[in-house]
Amino acid sequence: MSQKEKVVQGALCQCQFGTTPDKLKVLTQQKYYINDLNGSSKLAATHKDIGATFEKNTFGSCKKKNNTPCSAVVTEWSGYYEKEKYSPPDGYILLEDSKATCPIGGKDCISIIKTGQIGEPSQSNLKNADSELQPHVNPVVDMSNYNSKDPYKFGY
Known part of the structure; x- marks a missing residue:
């Protein structure tokens, strides 16, 4: 892992075929928080956060769909940290260099721009x-x- 940041709810993500970023929403668990002084808003994101897991569920217009609106769907994550598992949902923590796959954009087309962590x-x-x-x-x-x-x- 060597000094990589963990990803939390609110992380800014971008698809290489989209025009705008979107924020990640953690929908798989409500128990584990990271980098949140009061432990109330920065849920830990795991590789189990798949499906429509973004606030707006769009990255703007999609180049793969002839610039028609994107409908962001994550089918899998890669590059997660396999030594840190949260149960439930039996998910491994996502890291700043984790990537997501979309059925339209293909493998690892969605990357994390900002992890969502803020120094408090x-x-x-x-x-x-x-x-x-x-x-x-x-x-x-x-x-x-x-x-x-x-x-x-x-x-x-």
Whole structure:
């Protein structure tokens, strides 16, 4: 796996024959969450998420169908991580380089543009932040006063 991101609900996908991306919807399970501070919206996507598993179920016009509207359907996924399985649905986790097959576009025509994961800093991240580096990364907030009532009050 070596540093590849896992795919979650909301991942942005694109078909090589379509004109617009669509967001992945996890329909196979409601139990396993990844990269979600509150554990309520970033469901883990697995290779069992097949069928009409996108928000709009279209990638715009399809070049394979003479630029008529696409109706996105996933028949299988490849490139998933076989060492991490979620049960139910007995599915292996999808990774950033996983690809999906569509009956119109063919094998591996759908790729993942963004995994859907977003960094959400927690209090422990802020507490352990490098105090010399932080003013350069985020000059608006004075990290030494972050826990005070006014984190925007500069100490200089």
